[in-house]
Amino acid sequence: MRALSRQVKGVDWWPGATDGRTAKPNLDVLQGWCKTVWSVPGLSQAQAGNGMIVMLDTPQDLDVCSKELGCEVEQLFTPLTRRSPQQPEKRFAMDNGAFAQFEAGGFMSMLSKHKPRRDLCRFVAVPDVVGSARRTLECFRCWQPRLEGWPIAFVCQDGQEDIEVPWDCCEAVFIGGSTEWKMGGHAAAIVKAAKVIGKWCHIGRINTPGRFEYFEKLGADSCDGTGLAQYSHMRKAIYEERIQPRLAILDEPNTANSTLPGAVAAGDIATRTP
DSSP: OHHHHHTTOSTTSSTTOSSSSSOOOOHHHHHHHHHHHHTSTTHHHHHHOSOOEEEEOOSSOHHHHHHHHTSOEEEEEOTTTOOOOSSTTSOEEEOOOTTTOOOHHHHHHHHHHHGGGGGGEEEEEOOOOTTOHHHHHHHHHHHGGGGTTSOEEEEEOTTGGGSOOOGGGOSEEEEOSOHHHHTSHHHHHHHHHHHHHTOEEEESOOOSHHHHHHHHHHTOOEEEOHHHHHOHHHHHHHHHHHHOEEOOOOSSTTOTTOOOTTOOSTTOOEEOOO
16 A cells, blocks of 8 residues: 555645645545545455454355455354354354353254364364353363364453463463453453464454454454344444545645654555554
């Protein structure tokens, strides 16, 4: 994006400029130019990079959801909905349903149903106790032997900062817990540790652009959200926030050293950072 923006520096960068220094921006024309640039096939995807994969437990078409979000989408299975695979050849993950109410029979039935595709599974969230890291670790120790052969995820909960994460016994970590804990420094440290150690990191209940951006920047690999699974407008809100450029509005656009807080040098376009 920066390379493209540099191509329009100079006398004609601001539409209507005559000397390249004194003309004020015609924002309507400039915003139109930005929309044209961002409509180039593949450009918005390249700007976003690989980003987080969104895991959805939904009856809606996953390809449509992917286009609305502007990122990769994979299927998330839960014992609560018992959905069949939309795309049997693609990767997937499985949650345990404990956020609502864990039911062991349904959980084991889900595992049996998807066992023929086990090699495509990114992780299975081991049964947990919402809001309690200590009780969740006890559940993990109990269920771990029963999930042999599956890539398992340890679900991190409130109080995890005081309890070990069983890194050697899991292939992934799942950031659960209350909203306050999830958005705090202890959860962020676990995400960072997962990337250092080389474990997959999934974030639960991500439904807003702000949370999506926050965890994507931290380096999380995937996320889920009931709102994203259900509502097109919530998926589109994340797409718009990720790809819409923010304009660096400058009084003297061709002054080489002119900058604004949060913006780049004159002639460049800074991405939105709400």
